[in-house]
Amino acid sequence: xxxxxxxxSILIDLLKSAMRSENLEELLxxxxxxxxxxxxxxxxxxVSLLLEGHxxxxxxxxxxxxxxxxxRGAKQLRDGTGAFKRLYQGKNKPPTSDRL
Numbered sequence: 001x002x003x004x005x006x007x008x009s010i011l012i013d014l015l016k017s018a019m020r021s022e023n024l025e026e027l028l029x030x031x032x033x034x035x036x037x038x039x040x041x042x043x044x045x046x047v048s049l050l051l052e053g054h055x056x057x058x059x060x061x062x063x064x065x066x067x068x069x070x071x072r073g074a075k076q077l078r079d080g081t082g083a084f085k086r087l088y089q090g091k092n093k094p095p096t097s098d099r100l
Contacts (some may be wrong), residue, residue, distance in 0.1 A: 046073040047084045 018027040028037060030096045045067060050057045077084055 042069070043073060046070050047077060048088060050074055050077055051085060051088050 014027070015024065018024040032040070036049045042063065042065060045063055046065065049062070050056070050070070050073055056060075056067060056074060059065075060067045088092055
């Protein structure tokens with residue numbers, strides 16, 4: 001079933017609100033199962049290693065995931081919106097004086 005834009009907007013607003021109130025960790029704990037949280041972290045690790053230029057088979061071996069998991073991450077990087085790459089680049093910027 002395709003999600004409507006308004007459905008996604010509800011989730012985005014909820015996450016923004018949780019971030020402002022510093023309750024994001026608690027929200028994610030309540031919103032997602034343990035397995036779902038682990039899968040999201042795993043996906044981010046796969047994408048991060050891909051963006052660092054590691055070969056897919058090395059990533060699969062290093063993280064203990066199937067090659068299909070890594071290939072899906074590579075497909076999202078190639079065909080997605082670019083959000084992974086933008087977030088990764090922002091996360092790895094050298095600290096500025098106001099971020100110290």
